[in-house]
Amino acid sequence: MVAVMCSRTSSRSRTGRPRSAEADAAILDATRAALVELGWSKLTMGDVATRAGVAKTTLYRRWASKNELVVDAVAVLFDELELPDRGSLAADIEGVVRQFAALLERPEAKTALMAVVAESTRDEPLRQRIRASIVERQKRLVLQGRRRAQERGELPPPAPDSGPSSGTDDLIFDVVAGAVVHRALVSAEPVDADWAQRFTALLLGGLAAATQG
Template identity: 75%
Template sequence: MSTPARRTGRPRSAEADRAILGATRAALVELGWGKLTMGDVAARAGVAKTTLYRRWAGKNELVVDAVAAVFDEHLEAADHGSLRADIEDVVVRFATLLERPETKTALMAVVSEATHDEALGARVRSAIVDRQKRLVLVGRERAQLRGELPPEEDPAAAARNADLIFDVIAGSVVHRLLVSAEPVDREWARSFATVLLHGLAAASSGTGTAPAPEPAREHRQKPAGSV
């Protein structure tokens, strides 16, 4: 029986990847999209340019992965005991991340380029958007287990709802910070959560809060491991 062919070359280094992605974000802030080159990134990261090309076909893919990496590292769906608190927390976390110069510059650059580069747009969706939708999925599942939201029996409808929730949250925060140039603080996050959970009527009441919805008792589930 023949033995499997051994892979040649050095194994991929996680440390080198982190250095390359960090160097990409730093170079983008300093040089801008138009002047950024693979050679600049290689020099900053202390690696050969061929090392970059073994991992990424070009700077489009490299910059998208640099943005995706910082989102993966800093965004998490922390459990604060209620859907409202979870929403407020992820909104503030996302805003804090977007206020970092390297994140803001890289994100705006790839979004701009993706408007006329279909392949880049697809990579942005798969590497950034689709991966960050996990925050919505995790938060929704927790809320269903607490009885704050009813379960969704139709997978297609559940997927569409998750897309809509993600678009509302991400779009609102990006517009507030990067278009309107207004702060996203705790007070704004509370008001935003009110609109998201209870609608415009609750926000128009002037209180900034509204009564919590009744739990969906007929379908209430218990968290795994509970009795």
């Protein structure tokens, strides 16, 4: 899922020496370790190769640039994100906020996420890669939470002609993810229980007003 290598499944060669899966894992681990120690700007391809115990050329055979490598290395962190049923929409929102905040406290995620997004403003393929590997993974939580709230009756049922996603889902996603990221990285203040509660109250109030009005 994470590695976007199409070697095995697609029409790639079935003969010759196969690529080492251990090398992949070692490289991604080394990338995260280097991000923790050095941060984005001082991370070099040669250093990652040395840490992973592979040759620099091996690295370039799989990832064309530092950007793509770091996206793949950080994407696995987002696999941890889940949305256990906490019984109410409020609890679900608060849970996902705190979970996302905990992820952003990890130095490798902190330094890498903003950097690759910055790069993606001038690199459309990279933006697609980020969207597929990271953003869509988060967005699913919003859809899941909304569906669950509708089953509970906390939100009105979906319009019959609406697809699986809607503009409102996009709005909620940008508000939740954006607010948490901004709080954690720009304001650089903790996303603690108090903040999560107040944010959830604000968002729930907005949702209630929207469904009633």
